[in-house]
Amino acid sequence: MDVLVTGASGQLGRELARSVPPGVAVRFLDRSALDLAAGDLEQRVLALAPQLILNAAAYTAVDRAESERELAFAVNGAAPGALARAASRLGARLVHVSTDFVFDGAASRPYTETHPTSPLGVYGASKQEGERQLRAALPEALILRTAWVYSALGANFVKTMLRLMGSRDRLSVVADQVGTPTWAQGLAAAVWELGLGTHTGLTLHWTDLGVASWYDFAVAIQEEALARGLLDRAVPVEPIRTEDYPTPACRPAYSVLDKTTTLALLAAPRQHWRSALRGMLDHLKEQG
Numbered sequence: 001m002d003v004l005v006t007g008a009s010g011q012l013g014r015e016l017a018r019s020v021p022p023g024v025a026v027r028f029l030d031r032s033a034l035d036l037a038a039g040d041l042e043q044r045v046l047a048l049a050p051q052l053i054l055n056a057a058a059y060t061a062v063d064r065a066e067s068e069r070e071l072a073f074a075v076n077g078a079a080p081g082a083l084a085r086a087a088s089r090l091g092a093r094l095v096h097v098s099t100d101f102v103f104d105g106a107a108s109r110p111y112t113e114t115h116p117t118s119p120l121g122v123y124g125a126s127k128q129e130g131e132r133q134l135r136a137a138l139p140e141a142l143i144l145r146t147a148w149v150y151s152a153l154g155a156n157f158v159k160t161m162l163r164l165m166g167s168r169d170r171l172s173v174v175a176d177q178v179g180t181p182t183w184a185q186g187l188a189a190a191v192w193e194l195g196l197g198t199h200t201g202l203t204l205h206w207t208d209l210g211v212a213s214w215y216d217f218a219v220a221i222q223e224e225a226l227a228r229g230l231l232d233r234a235v236p237v238e239p240i241r242t243e244d245y246p247t248p249a250c251r252p253a254y255s256v257l258d259k260t261t262t263l264a265l266l267a268a269p270r271q272h273w274r275s276a277l278r279g280m281l282d283h284l285k286e287q288g
């Protein structure tokens with residue numbers, strides 16, 4: 001199996017690289033090797049002729065997307081369509097990763113795969129467009145929506161909290177947005193299983209298990225980091241409302257994804273978000 005991974009330097013891309021299954025030949029291409037915003041993307045992928053494409057690349061700057069709409073739509077909207085056209089011509093499989101931000105967060109029960117999408121901001125709208133273009137060009141493609149991704153290898157909420165907890169005397173964290181923190185390691189396992197499996201034409205949801213607000217997540221990060229000596233003192237963490245922390249992009253208040261279908265289909269290890277957090281912090285500690 002000859003595999004092409006886009007976005008090789010991102011959180012998911014790097015976790016995919018740490019977990020390549022035996023017997024699989026992979027080309028990991030970062031932005032400098034394969035720019036998804038380039039006009040000749042389809043031709044470039046045709047020339048590379050992979051049997052499986054894992055699209056781990058995305059424009060993920062949620063707030064900046066509000067002022068960079070064109071670029072966000074090129075990378076998240078048009079590029080998945082180009083990848084799907086290339087995959088269709090090559091007879092290749094394609095796994096694409098999407099987001100909870102395709103939903104508006106108005107629900108109060110976990111979002112199923114078939115729930116109507118209704119993004120609040122440019123990032124979510126660009127990812128919704130990517131899902132549409134991909135599905136139109138390659139109905140067999142696999143779409144895996146995920147949420148609140150973090151990893152020891154990359155920039156994310158966990159690393160931001162550790163930095164701020166190490167340098168500030170108190171922190172305020174939004175407590176009225178609820179979702180599921182997701183370690184990129186488990187996501188990578190699910191992506192590999194889907195890519196190398198036989199399922200086709202599915203849109204699925206993958207996150208770690210359980211539910212938390214950003215505030216709950218921050219409190220857990222501090223407790224687990226203190227227990228591992230990654231922090232040497234506790235600082236007060238206060239819950240605040242979304243309106244007390246204004247950002248350019250609106251975020252869904254409720255982003256929990258229903259994973260019933262995925263958990264029945266995939267064997268990839270699943271765990272509660274808090275035990276995944278412990279695993280990530282152990283990895284971070286090993287890295288020094």
Ligand SMILES: NC(=O)c1ccc[n+]([C@@H]2O[C@H](COP(=O)([O-])OP(=O)(O)OC[C@H]3O[C@@H](n4cnc5c(N)ncnc54)[C@H](OP(=O)(O)O)[C@@H]3O)[C@@H](O)[C@H]2O)c1
Binds near residue numbers: 009013075098127154
């Ligand atoms: N992070 C989250 O919380 C989250 C939540 C829900 C869904 N997702 C989805 O999960 C997937 C993986 O996200 P992640 O957390 O791994 O994101 P990430 O760490 O931001 O990685 C994204 C990667 O895409 C690359 N990229 C950006 N523009 C590109 C372009 N024009 N051409 C080629 N590569 C480009 C970036 O390259 P550079 O390093 O050069 O910038 C980066 O390596 C994405 O589809 C994302 O939408 C993420």
